[in-house]
Amino acid sequence: MTNTIADIETADVILITGSNTTENHPVLSSFVKRAVAFKGTRLIVVDPRRIKMAGFAHQWIRQNLGTDVAWINGLMHVIIKEDLHDKAFVESRTQGFEELQKTVEKYTPEYVEEITGIPAQSIIDVARIYAKAEAASILYCMGITQQTSGTDNVKSLANLAMLCGNMGIPGGGVNPLRGQNNVQGACDMGGLPDVFSGYQKVVDLGSRQKMETAWGVSDLPDQPGLKVTQMLPKAHDGEFKALYIIGENPLVSDPDLNHAEKCLDNLDFMVVQDIFMTETAQKADVVLPSSCYAEKDGTFSNTERRVNRIRKAVDAPGEALADWEIICKISERMGYSMNYADSQAIFEEISQVTPSYGGITYSRLEAQSLHWPCPAPEHPGTPILHTEQFPIGKGIFHSIDFREPAETADEEYPLLLTTGRVLYQYHTGTMTMKTQGLNDRAPDCFVEISANDSAKYNLDEGALVEIASRRGEIAARIHISDKAVDGTIFIPFHYAQAAANRLTHAALDPVAKIPEYKVCAVKVSLAAA
Amino acid sequence: MDAINNIIINGNSFTFNTGDTILEVARQNDIDIPTLCYLKAVTPTGACRMCIVEAEGTDKLMAACTTPASDKMVILTESPRVIDARREILEMLLSSGNHNCAISSSVDDDWTAFQLKVQKDDGSDQLCPVWGDCRLQDLAYRYQVTGKLPESDVSIDPVEQVNPFIVRDFSRCILCGRCVQACNEVQVNNAIQFGYKGSTTKIITPGDKPLKDSNCVFCGECIQVCPVGALVEKDARYEVRQWETAKVKTTCPYCGVGCQLYLHVQDNQVVKITGAEESPPNYGSLCVKGRFGFDFINSPERLTTPLIKENGEFRKASWDEATELVASKFTEIKAAHGSDSIGVLTSARISNEENYLTNKFTRAVLKTNNIDHCARL
Numbered sequence: 001m002t003n004t005i006a007d008i009e010t011a012d013v014i015l016i017t018g019s020n021t022t023e024n025h026p027v028l029s030s031f032v033k034r035a036v037a038f039k040g041t042r043l044i045v046v047d048p049r050r051i052k053m054a055g056f057a058h059q060w061i062r063q064n065l066g067t068d069v070a071w072i073n074g075l076m077h078v079i080i081k082e083d084l085h086d087k088a089f090v091e092s093r094t095q096g097f098e099e100l101q102k103t104v105e106k107y108t109p110e111y112v113e114e115i116t117g118i119p120a121q122s123i124i125d126v127a128r129i130y131a132k133a134e135a136a137s138i139l140y141c142m143g144i145t146q147q148t149s150g151t152d153n154v155k156s157l158a159n160l161a162m163l164c165g166n167m168g169i170p171g172g173g174v175n176p177l178r179g180q181n182n183v184q185g186a187c188d189m190g191g192l193p194d195v196f197s198g199y200q201k202v203v204d205l206g207s208r209q210k211m212e213t214a215w216g217v218s219d220l221p222d223q224p225g226l227k228v229t230q231m232l233p234k235a236h237d238g239e240f241k242a243l244y245i246i247g248e249n250p251l252v253s254d255p256d257l258n259h260a261e262k263c264l265d266n267l268d269f270m271v272v273q274d275i276f277m278t279e280t281a282q283k284a285d286v287v288l289p290s291s292c293y294a295e296k297d298g299t300f301s302n303t304e305r306r307v308n309r310i311r312k313a314v315d316a317p318g319e320a321l322a323d324w325e326i327i328c329k330i331s332e333r334m335g336y337s338m339n340y341a342d343s344q345a346i347f348e349e350i351s352q353v354t355p356s357y358g359g360i361t362y363s364r365l366e367a368q369s370l371h372w373p374c375p376a377p378e379h380p381g382t383p384i385l386h387t388e389q390f391p392i393g394k395g396i397f398h399s400i401d402f403r404e405p406a407e408t409a410d411e412e413y414p415l416l417l418t419t420g421r422v423l424y425q426y427h428t429g430t431m432t433m434k435t436q437g438l439n440d441r442a443p444d445c446f447v448e449i450s451a452n453d454s455a456k457y458n459l460d461e462g463a464l465v466e467i468a469s470r471r472g473e474i475a476a477r478i479h480i481s482d483k484a485v486d487g488t489i490f491i492p493f494h495y496a497q498a499a500a501n502r503l504t505h506a507a508l509d510p511v512a513k514i515p516e517y518k519v520c521a522v523k524v525s526l527a528a529a
Numbered sequence: 530m531d532a533i534n535n536i537i538i539n540g541n542s543f544t545f546n547t548g549d550t551i552l553e554v555a556r557q558n559d560i561d562i563p564t565l566c567y568l569k570a571v572t573p574t575g576a577c578r579m580c581i582v583e584a585e586g587t588d589k590l591m592a593a594c595t596t597p598a599s600d601k602m603v604i605l606t607e608s609p610r611v612i613d614a615r616r617e618i619l620e621m622l623l624s625s626g627n628h629n630c631a632i633s634s635s636v637d638d639d640w641t642a643f644q645l646k647v648q649k650d651d652g653s654d655q656l657c658p659v660w661g662d663c664r665l666q667d668l669a670y671r672y673q674v675t676g677k678l679p680e681s682d683v684s685i686d687p688v689e690q691v692n693p694f695i696v697r698d699f700s701r702c703i704l705c706g707r708c709v710q711a712c713n714e715v716q717v718n719n720a721i722q723f724g725y726k727g728s729t730t731k732i733i734t735p736g737d738k739p740l741k742d743s744n745c746v747f748c749g750e751c752i753q754v755c756p757v758g759a760l761v762e763k764d765a766r767y768e769v770r771q772w773e774t775a776k777v778k779t780t781c782p783y784c785g786v787g788c789q790l791y792l793h794v795q796d797n798q799v800v801k802i803t804g805a806e807e808s809p810p811n812y813g814s815l816c817v818k819g820r821f822g823f824d825f826i827n828s829p830e831r832l833t834t835p836l837i838k839e840n841g842e843f844r845k846a847s848w849d850e851a852t853e854l855v856a857s858k859f860t861e862i863k864a865a866h867g868s869d870s871i872g873v874l875t876s877a878r879i880s881n882e883e884n885y886l887t888n889k890f891t892r893a894v895l896k897t898n899n900i901d902h903c904a905r906l
Binding site: 004005006022024025026027028030033034037038056084114116145146177178179180181182183184185186187188189190191192193194196197202211215217219220221223224225226227228229232239240241242243244245246248250253254255268269271274275276277281284285286287288290292293294295296298299300302303304306307308309310311312313314315317318319320321322323324326327328329330331333334335338343346347348349353369423424426430431432434435436437438440441512513514515517 | 576647692693694703709714715716719746747748763775777778779780781782783784785786787788792794796797798799808809810811814815816817818819821822823824825826827828830831832833834835836837845846848851852853854855856857858859860862866868869870872873874875876878880881882883884885886887888889890892893894896897898899900901902903904905906
């Protein structure tokens with residue numbers, strides 16, 4: 001997030017898109033709900049489902065799946081045409097405005113209505129509400145990113161925020177809501193193929209030399225590696241031989257599972273390090289037992305770049321070890337010694353080689369958590385990014401055209417499927433499904449469908465149906481809901497026994513290589529008795 | 530610029546900002562005015578009157594949580610009048626329900642009869658489930674109130690146990706309204722309200738249905754703010770006693786909000802979780818997963834030893850054997866097919882320190898940049 005969670009309550013307008021906030025980020029959603037209920041904040045929700053947050057919104061608009069670039073361009077078209085943009089900000093802080101203006105020229109409200117299904121007048125209304133706000137905050141989540149146009153969608157939201165001067169100010173910003181406790185930290189710490197910790201690029205000689213000195217090695221690889229969604233196809237082709245998987249369950253969470261399973265089967269050697277015997281661990285050659293968050297010290301970085309401590313409360317079961325201890329053991333045996341007394345010693349090394357964490361220490365975190373960038377011991381941390389300038393200087397408007405999603409509905413597969421989570425379960429369920437109460441509340445997979453579609457396809461509440469895409473099929477029970485809009489069904493992806501990802505499409509965004517979980521074409525029919 | 534405001538509390542002079550309540554000024558200056566219904570960050574109601582103070586030159590006692598401080602005000606927070614009034618309130622509250630914490634006189638025959646009745650209501654031979662962790666009990670002790678026994682049957686509503694997480698015990702509810710404010714003004718889930726009137730007043734969902742059939746999403750904020758034993762975690766009720774647990778502050782392992790929470794630990798097990806009210810970003814709020822979804826930690830399905838697959842079956846192995854196998858396989862594959870034939874999926878679930886070391890191991894030891902995690906998935 002460019003801004004903080006607390007900062008959401010200071011916005012005049014909040015635009016939420018592609019985030020089912022009350023179910024996926026419940027505590028954060030209460031900041032939004034309080035702002036709307038008690039502080040006069042206006043809320044716009046753009047989402048293909050009539051999610052709970054839509055009930056709090058002044059305006060809920062419903063876009064066709066995979067058409068986000070179009071409605072965002074439509075808003076910018078209206079804002080520029082009505083001269084509502086922040087000219088001072090555009091002039092002093094950005095570049096590329098003229099091209100953006102040209103690109104959005106054709107996205108008239110009428111044209112946008114054709115693509116997105118959003119009434120032209122709603123586009124105009126929402127554009128005005130957003131642009132006239134003193135400070136408007138954009139919150140988004142995987143509904144925006146998990147598409148073949150994911151990168152374009154995010155850049156488009158950034159365009160919108162810059163156009164209205166909503167960057168670097170309290171109550172503004174472009175705020176992705178991170179779905180996992182330390183997904184921010186995994187990115188910050190170099191858990192990506194192209195960067196070391198602190199986003200220092202592997203192609204940059206200076207960065208490599210710095211790490212080589214710090215680590216006492218030579219010849220660090222200088223080309224970006226493979227993203228997860230590229231590793232699996234290479235395994236399928238036989239180029240890729242071994243995989244070391246830590247705390248992930250791709251055999252439930254990956255797109256097009258049937259294919260993913262074949263890819264993993266084709267590996268020569270697979271190690272899985274986890275707290276449970278997951279679907280993925282069952283395929284491994286070696287399984288290493290690790291400790292969970294309650295059994296070790298360390299830090300997590302949250303969605304607002306706040307570095308928080310975790311502390312050991314109980315002992316790990318049996319011989320399970322902290323993930324860092326296991327890595328040290330393997331490294332030692334491969335001839336590279338890693339000696340750390342504890343997690344604090346590792347953190348001290350992180351601070352030394354990672355400028356954005358340079359001023360963070362355990363002793364400072366004892367007093368209060370800190371937002372990176374925090375480059376020096378006396379630096380207070382940075383709750384709001386980009387207040388003076390962007391890291392690259394001026395912010396660049398990316399002129400982006402709408403592209404169709406990889407798959408659209410047709411005669412054979414007439415419905416569109418979108419996937420996500422429910423409040424009571426988490427990701428592949430390895431943790432939440434151990435709590436009976438959570439299972440009582442959300443026991444099984446279901447197919448959320450509109451009343452009209454259920455009537456059209458003659459499917460009663462609770463009916464067991466087969467849902468099929470071009471890649472696979474699963475069975476689940478029908479749940480008729482007013483959250484669903486005609487033509488689109490929703491299935492949660494938590495449940496291994498009816499894994500929604502057997503249906504989803506592995507088509508990737510060309511830049512981020514993120515799969516299009518949020519759009520694919522399916523058909524639904526009564527299961528054979 | 531505002532004129533300087535001065536207030537005198539218990540003989541000491543303090544400055545304050547216009548609009549501050551007497552309670553806020555007192556807390557800013559470490560003066561303890563006891564509260565019961567007051568809930569930080571929401572509109573004070575003044576309902577319980579526990580925070581009453583005496584203002585010199587007036588007859589009335591006023592609630593410190595709702596009365597704005599004013600210039601030249603002279604306040605006494607523990608005057609004999611104030612103390613008498615607080616004792617009266619506490620006595621009334623203690624007498625209003627099944628408050629069997631033995632704070633009352635324990636020699637009276639009636640008391641024994643009362644205990645037996647409560648034990649029957651509770652279906653338990655233990656004292657109140659929040660004994661030792663109760664604001665009302667603390668205040669009764671502080672003001673040495675022995676309480677009277679309830680005059681009649683205190684509650685006609687049976688205990689609600691039909692959901693997996695929250696036990697609602699109306700016989701111990703003092704109608705302070707904190708849960709209603711937490712639900713409507715903090716979490717904004719709008720599941721509960723004051724219902725009925727007069728002596729039958731009760732905290733209800735619309736239609737007085739059980740929580741499981743209401744808008745309730747089981748965030749448990751109501752339990753966190755309940756000052757008595759009316760709302761208690763189902764699994765912890767009677768099982769977990771505050772004096773037998775240690776609290777460890779940490780960060781929630783679920784979504785990316787990073788809520789700060791306390792693990793309550795007993796016999797090397799996490800038995801309860803509460804939100805850390807003093808810390809951002811959540812200031813005590815949690816969701817149903819963060820508050821109740823901790824059984825996985827102590828699950829019998831946890832992996833406890835390294836496993837090596839042989840002929841399609843896993844067998845137990847020592848750390849030495851397992852790590853030696855992993856190291857030799859990686860070394861062998863690296864030599865035969867090159868570093869880039871190996872990849873590592875690090876995790877959004879593990880710590881920064883662990884992710885950093887995985888990054889170091891992948892690049893410096895395996896000598897590949899093939900490292901990624903599930904940010905995309």
